[in-house]
Amino acid sequence: MASPRPMAHPASWYVATANPMPDFPSLTGEAEADVCVLGGGYTGLSAALHLAEAGFKVVLLEASRVGSGASGRNGGQIHSGQRRHQDFLEASVGLDDARKLWALAEESKALVRDLVTRHGIDCDLKDGLILADHKPHYVAESHAYAAHLRDTYGYEAIEPLDREQMRALVGSPAYYGGVFDHGGGHLHPLNFALGLAGAAQRAGVRLHELTRVTGAVDSGGGVTVSTEGGATVKARFLLECGNGLMDGLNRQVDTHVMSICNYIAATEPLGERARSIIANDAAVADSKFVVNYFRLSPDGRLLFGGGESYRRNLRDNIPDFVRPFMLRIFPQLADVRIDYGWGGVLGITLTRLPFVRRLSDHVLVSAAYSGHGVALAPLFGKILAEAVQGQLERFDLLGRLPVPGFPGGTLLRYPLLVAGLSYYALRDKL
Secondary structure, eight states: OOOOOOOOOOOOOHHTOOOOOOOEEEEEEOEEEEEEEESSHHHHHHHHHHHHHHHHOOEESSSTTOOOOOGGSSOOOEESSSSSOOOHHHHHHHHHHHHHHHHHHHHHHHHHHHHHTTOOOOOOOOOEEEESSHHHHHHHHHHHHHHHHHHOOOOOOEEEHHHHHHHHHHOOOOOEEEEEEEEEEEOOOOOOOEEEEEHHHHHEEESSSSOOOOEHHHHHHHHEEEESSSEEEEEEEEOOOOGGGGGTHHHHHHHEEEEEEEEEEESOGGGGGGHHHHHOOOOOSSSSSSSEEEEOTSSOOOEEEEEEESSSSSSOOOOHHHHHHHHHHHHTTOOOOOEEEEEEEEEOOOOOOOOEEETTTTTTEOOOOOHHHHHHHHHHHHHHHHTTOOOOOHHHHHTOOOOOTTTHHHHHHHHHHHHHHHHHHHHTTO
């Protein structure tokens, strides 16, 4: 009798409430495809789906299980815009490209909703995102930015909130105001990933789990992809979509993309208390450098994301680690039990902008959404699919994003990152 396949999804509220999770076979022997996709998260699944729908033969390789990386562990929040504000982008790439990047971000939210509707994905998709300011002087800046989005980009879906309005929506003394983005939202991230996998499989994509890629050689006429188990894929193109879990595969990616760990806890069901925490069932993210982000689950739990660690491995005792962050925002929950705690690895860059590049003639990469991947990653996967088909305008736009390498290269990047991020985390407490 064959041994059971390992359960790579760590225990979490997402796993406990996941839709049926099919097993996809590991790759054996030799395979051929038009496109080989590395990574079974939002980027890879979307790229594979769109390519298959366009008639391409696609093989997708996932080192663990579909959705087992950041795509199945994140806060489930759908944000507007890129990871950096539009005024930063205007200064970095000019107003014309900044407008195009805003349009892409708006399309990314529409694509998520379209994928959910078109493929019948059951993932608790809901509208509404509150951005909460934890310092008084941030409020005027947030309101001015909302006005800038309205006046320059025609975005009318964002509503300024003063302190009283914020307190009516979020039951915490920690916030002084902010904005309510009616165009944002939230969903069950693992079920969204599983739904994309099902759609990709129905479109003809060959999905293989427990198949870790160890190398790729671009011979000029195509790419040969090697795996840990000895299987290979020969393809015209390779799309590297493993986000923060691709260390050691490509040196250029390693010098531009780094992984950090973020953590979430899920309380017991709060019953009637839930609406005193978030009155309108929107998701919430605050203005701290190490962002607190939270929302209510359909069964009335508080899903609270708080705290980071700047190392390659997840810490132990996650509920105990997250609880102090949660109680600083909601001290009234001191008596509440935490039923689940989990962490995930996400990719970041020095500027917090995604790293989208052509690594060689037949190898493309899109990674490091720095916490905005729920909305952005599916569209960026679609843009990779467009690039394979020779439609390069949007791919080239993303390639112009300023993403310098980390100082110190692959040797010193982690010590320098820890020093820099720890400094900004300390500023949150001042």
